Amino acid sequence: MPHQFVAADWEQYRIDYHNPFQALEAPEEEIAIVDKVLARLAELQIIPHTRYDRARFETFRQAVIERFEIPWTAITPRMQCLLWALNAIRQPRNMLAAGIFCGNTFISNAGTGVGPDAVYQADNLVGIEIKLDEAARAERNVRAFDETGVAYIVAGDAVQVVGAFDKPIELLYLDANGTDARSKGIYLDILQAGLAQMPQGALVLAHNSVNCAEKMSDYLDFVRVPQRFTSLNVIFDVEGLEVSAV
Ligand SMILES: C[S@@+](CC[C@H](N)C(=O)[O-])C[C@H]1O[C@@H](n2cnc3c(N)ncnc32)[C@H](O)[C@@H]1O
Numbered sequence: 001m002p003h004q005f006v007a008a009d010w011e012q013y014r015i016d017y018h019n020p021f022q023a024l025e026a027p028e029e030e031i032a033i034v035d036k037v038l039a040r041l042a043e044l045q046i047i048p049h050t051r052y053d054r055a056r057f058e059t060f061r062q063a064v065i066e067r068f069e070i071p072w073t074a075i076t077p078r079m080q081c082l083l084w085a086l087n088a089i090r091q092p093r094n095m096l097a098a099g100i101f102c103g104n105t106f107i108s109n110a111g112t113g114v115g116p117d118a119v120y121q122a123d124n125l126v127g128i129e130i131k132l133d134e135a136a137r138a139e140r141n142v143r144a145f146d147e148t149g150v151a152y153i154v155a156g157d158a159v160q161v162v163g164a165f166d167k168p169i170e171l172l173y174l175d176a177n178g179t180d181a182r183s184k185g186i187y188l189d190i191l192q193a194g195l196a197q198m199p200q201g202a203l204v205l206a207h208n209s210v211n212c213a214e215k216m217s218d219y220l221d222f223v224r225v226p227q228r229f230t231s232l233n234v235i236f237d238v239e240g241l242e243v244s245a246v
Contacts, residue, residue, distance in 0.1 A: 002220075002224045002231065002233055003040075003044060003230075003231060003232045003233065004232070004233045004235060005036070005037050005040045005232060005233070005234050005235060005236070006235045006236075007033055007036075007235065007236040010210075010235050010236050010237055010238065011238060013025075013076065013078065013236065013237050013238070014076075014237070014238060015074075015076050015077070015237075017072040017073060017074055018071075018072050020070065020072075020073045020074075020075065020076070020077075020104075021061070021065050021077065023077070024076070024077065030077055030078055030081060031054060031081075033078060033236055034078060034081045034082050034085060035050065037082060037234050037236065038050035038052075038082075038085060038089075040232060041086075041232055041243060044230050044232055045230060045245070046203070046230050046231075046232060046243055046244070046245040047086065047089050047090065047203075047245070048089070048201075049089060050089070051089070052084070052085040052088040052089060052119075053088065053119060056088075056117040056119060057081060057084050057085070057088075057117070059116065059117050060084060060111045060112075060115065060116075060117040061077075061080065061081075063111075063115060063116055063117065063145065064104070064107060064108075064111070064145075067141070067144040067145055068102070068103065068104060068107065068141045068144070068145070069102065069137060069140070069141060070102055070104050070141075071102060073101075073102070073104045073105070074207075074239055075104055075105055075108060075207075076237045076239070078236050078237055079108070079207075079236075079237060079239065079241060080108045082234065082236075082241065083105070083108040083109050083173070083205065083241075084108055084109075084111060084112055086109075086171075086203060086205065086243070087109050087110070087111075087112040087113070087171060088112045088119050088120075090170060090171055090201075090203050091112070091113075091119075091120040091122075091170075092113075092122065092169075092170030092171035092202075092203075093122055093123045093124075093167075093168070093170055094122070094123055094124045094125075094126075094165070094167050094168060094169050094170055094171075095109055095110060095113070095122065095124075095125045095126070095169075095170065095171040095172075095173070096126045096128065096158075096161075096162055096165060096169055096171075096172050096173070096194065097109055097110070097125075097126070097127045097128065097172075097173035097175070098128050098158030098161075098162060098172070098173065098174050098175060098176045098190050099128070099129065099130075099158060099174070099175040099176025099177060100127040100128065100129050100138055100153070100175065101129065101134055101138070101175075102134060102137050102138055102141060103127060103137070103138030103139075103141040103142055103153065104141075105173065105175050105207065106125075106127035106138060106142070106151075106153070106173075107141070107142065107145060107151075109125070109171065109173050109205075110122075110125035110127070110142075110146075110151045111145070113125050113150065113151070114145065114146035114148060114150050114151045115145045115146050115151075122150050122151075123150065123167070124150065124152075124167065125150055125151040125152070126151075126152060126153075126154055126161070126165070127142065127151070127152070127153040127154070128153075128154050128156060128157075128158040128161045128162070128176075129153060129154075129155060130155070130156065130157055130158070130176070130179065131155075132155050135153050135154070135155035136155075138153045139152070139153040158176050158186075158190045158193075159186070159189045159190055159193050160193075162190050162193045162194040163193035163194065165194065165197060166197070167197070168197055168198070168199050168202075169194050169197045169198050169202060170198075170199065170201075170202050170203070171202065171203045171204075171205070172190075172191065172194055172198065172202070172203070172204045172205070173204075173205045173207075174187045174190055174191065174204065174205065174206040174207065174219075175207045175208070176190065182215070183212070183215045184208055184212040184215040184216045184219075185215050185216065185218060185219070187206055187216055187219040188218050188219040188222055191204060191219065191222070191223075195246075198246050199246065200246055201245060201246065202245070202246040203243065203244070203245055203246075204223065204229070204242075204243075204244045204245075204246075205241055205242075205243055205244075206219065206220075206223070206241065206242040206244070207239060207240075207241055208239050208240060209233050209234070209235075209239075209240035209241055209242035210233075210235055210237075210238060210239055210240030211238055211239055211240065213240075216242075219242075220233075220242060223242060223244040228246075229244040229245060229246060230244065230245050231243065231244040231245075232244075
């Protein structure tokens with residue numbers, strides 16, 4: 001049986017994709033559920049500890065609301081907070097995010113290493129998007145957030161871009177839906193392209209582990225082999241996130 005974290009209300013906790021920052025629960029409730037996920041991840045030794053700066057996260061969230069053009073997103077407030085917290089805890093020098101659309105998912109990861117509320121110094125925070133117009137929008141969004149250039153967008157195929165990256169990848173975020181019927185089946189190709197560059201303790205975060213589990217089945221089977229990874233399926237919204245440590 002794969003490791004799972006299941007929130008009692010995961011099926012009811014749904015956002016309006018066109019109004020994603022509308023609060024669905026009290027801040028204390030969001031904090032409590034993210035804390036429980038982090039505790040389970042620490043218990044499994046996927047992450048070394050559970051501490052993140054909630055006040056900085058709140059100012060980050062406000063900066064995204066004010067600076068980003070987001071036509072829609074499936075990233076719930078719980079998911080935004082969890083992605084930010086995982087990056088704050090792991091502090092990847094190099095983070096690659098595959099399939100970032102307008103950049104909201106990307107900055108949920110990268111916002112810990114750049115911008116007004118950075119909590120550490122990163123080297124390369126790279127968002128990869130195959131659609132040129134979306135890559136251009138994501139780059140505009142990111143430039144309104146990060147003046148340093150540490151965070152940037154590459155327009156291209158994530159399998160190739162990840163495979164060509166020649167530095168250690170401490171965190172890989174997967175959200176690309178491919179260009180054919182395999183859709184999120186592309187996750188395994190992207191992971192295999194980067195795996196040789198991922199050191200012990202590197203994290204892989206795979207969005208849609210719940211609502212796209214069938215399309216991702218080869219990927220999920222791969223990361224759930226204990227000899228390869230320690231992995232937890234986080235089910236606290238209808239999309240889900242598979243969190244795996246090398
Ligand atoms: C469905 S969107 C992700 C949206 C995100 N979950 C959110 O809620 O904001 C997936 C993105 O992956 C991109 N994509 C698909 N195949 C890709 C590939 N091979 N490399 C990079 N990006 C890809 C698509 O163009 C699309 O923008």
